[in-house]
Amino acid sequence: AQTVTQSQPEMSVQEAETVTLSCTYDTSESDYYLFWYKQPPSRQMILVIRQEAYKQQNATENRFSVNFQKAAKSFSLKISDSQLGDAAMYFCALGIQGAQKLVFGQGTRLTINP
Amino acid sequence: NAGVMQNPRHLVRRRGQEARLRCSPMKGHSHVYWYRQLPEEGLKFMVYLQKENIIDESGMPKERFSAEFPKEGPSILRIQQVVRGDSAAYFCASSPQTRELFFGEGSRLTVL
Numbered sequence: 001a002q003t004v005t006q007s008q009p010e011m012s013v014q015e016a017e018t019v020t021l022s023c024t025y026d027t028s029e030s031d032y033y034l035f036w037y038k039q040p041p042s043r044q045m046i047l048v049i050r051q052e053a054y055k056q057q058n059a060t061e062n063r064f065s066v067n068f069q070k071a072a073k074s075f076s077l078k079i080s081d082s083q084l085g086d087a088a089m090y091f092c093a094l095g096i097q098g099a100q101k102l103v104f105g106q107g108t109r110l111t112i113n114p
Numbered sequence: 115n116a117g118v119m120q121n122p123r124h125l126v127r128r129r130g131q132e133a134r135l136r137c138s139p140m141k142g143h144s145h146v147y148w149y150r151q152l153p154e155e156g157l158k159f160m161v162y163l164q165k166e167n168i169i170d171e172s173g174m175p176k177e178r179f180s181a182e183f184p185k186e187g188p189s190i191l192r193i194q195q196v197v198r199g200d201s202a203a204y205f206c207a208s209s210p211q212t213r214e215l216f217f218g219e220g221s222r223l224t225v226l
Contacts, residue, residue, distance in 0.1 A: 037217075043203060043220050043222075044217065044219045044220070045157070045205060046217075047214065047216075093156075093157075100145075100162055100170065101147075101159045101173075102149075102159060103159070104156030104157045106155060106156050107155075107156050
């Protein structure tokens with residue numbers, strides 16, 4: 001069975017600072033994907049960043065980057081230069097067989113302090 | 115290019131009634147997925163469909179829930195004889211293949 005654990009129910013950061021959200025996962029599959037989704041108050045799920053397990057290089061999308069530690073089964077999200085619009089729930093997700101069946105963590109609520 | 119369209123956005127039903135949620139995938143996408151989000155929880159996989167076929171329904175409750183994706187028209191998630199525990203946000207997602215899901219804005223079901 002696949003599991004995803006986000007151990008930080010809530011995080012807060014000052015605007016313009018950097019914050020890291022933690023995620024650990026467990027799977028016996030060798031081929032999988034990892035995702036971070038953002039869910040703002042509008043409740044739409046927005047893909048932030050994606051990492052293929054076979055790639056050693058950490059994915060980066062503008063101010064968002066990940067620290068993918070495959071052996072430790074860890075997949076943290078770093079948000080640099082935090083902006084007020086980054087405030088949202090952030091969900092880590094594990095995808096087996098591509099993204100057919102995503103397993104989501106419980107989420108981390110991120111607050112940005114002006 | 116329109117995104118994944120879900121309707122209704124909000125649906126209120128009384129216990130015992132039926133709920134029907136619709137999802138039109140993005141243009142060119144042939145894979146549709148339904149997820150359920152209970153309050154203060156992450157999304158949980160329900161079912162994966164392609165046109166006229168249910169590929170994986172391992173997350174669907176055994177009773178009262180069904181899903182279809184006909185050759186023409188939207189995908190439909192149907193919940194019969196709703197109970198209060200069915201109150202949740204139901205998200206549809208689509209993909210052109212299996213690498214990335216594009217989510218709709220969700221349908222929020224409230225059962226009175």
